[in-house]
Amino acid sequence: MASFIFLNNAKEQKSIIQIVAIKEQMVYPASNILEMHCDCLATIKPVRDTLDVINGKWKLPIIISIGVGYDRFTDIQESIPGITPKVLAKELKDLEQHKLILRTVIDEYPVKVSYQLEPYADTLTPIIYALKDWGVNHRKVVTAK
Secondary structure, X not given: OOOEEEEEOHHHOOOOEEEEEOOOOEEEOHHHHHHHHHHHHHHHHHHHHHHHHHOOOOHHHHHXXXXXXXXXXXXXXXXXXXXXXXXXXXXXHHHHHOOOEEEEEEOOXXXXXXXXXOHHHHHHHHHHHHHHHHHHHHHHHHHOO
16 A cells, blocks of 8 residues: 655745655646545445445345345245344335335235335346355455465
């Protein structure tokens, strides 16, 4: 990781802040600092938005469970070890608010409720597979001796 030093360049008779990245021996004029900051924020904000929706211990397992065909509350709960009914109900409501799942009440006796993925949830498929691949690789890296 690069170390940064902030300094004033008085030789050019104007107050220009420069960043010197010691490791790379590169100098960035102050005009580029704002651009780099904006580029960073342009990445951080959407990533933060994504994590706000899918972050947590249970949201992705719920999406995966519904995606493989479990559509009833009890079936979803049984497919995810350790999740409580209270937590599952809360997470299902959150996912429904974010338009990732559809809750359907079937009006018969007894009343049935089923869950299915909205088409919008398909946009998470490449993310889920990328996380799976990264997790498999990370486990190899961490456990390698």
